[in-house]
Amino acid sequence: MNIPKSVKTYCKKCKKHTEHRLKTFKPGAARAMSKGQRKHLKKTKHGYGGKFKFPIKPKKQTKKPTFIAECPVCHSKRYFVIPKRMKKAEIAAKE
Ligand SMILES: [Zn+2]
Structure with a gap:
């Protein structure tokens, strides 16, 4: 998008x-x-107790695209997250 x-x-x-x-x-x-x-280090490197594995979670296929928005007046920056999951998000080359 x-x-x-x-x-x-x-x-x-x-x-x-x-x-x-x-x-x-x-x-x-x-x-x-x-x-x-x-x-992770505490569970693996200290004492006995065998191997420790984090519980496997299903990975999400998409991400919420995040950008950095800069104000032209005061040049302050902040996150700009689009609250919708999508596979690909690009900033348009032309407007
Ligand atoms: Zn500003």
């Missing part, structure tokens, strides 16, 4: 609606000592 380059949305800093520009969101690297990782 094609998503428009700019979206008119509320800016918390300006306290009004402005034309935000959308950028692609790239998640950073996972933390080495996150809660889940610590739990």
Whole structure:
């Protein structure tokens, strides 16, 4: 699905609606000592108790597309999540 380059949305800093520009969101690297990782280490590296496996959950086939919206007035950024699951979402090249 094609998503428009700019979206008119509320800016918390300006306290009004402005034309935000959308950028692609790239998640950073996972933390080495996150809660889940610590739990995994505790269950696997400490003492006896055999192998520990996280319970298998069915993986979702689609994702909610996330972008970064930047306000042109104050240059503040925030997440812009489209609350609908879809396989592919791209920012339109032309408008
Ligand atoms: Zn603003």
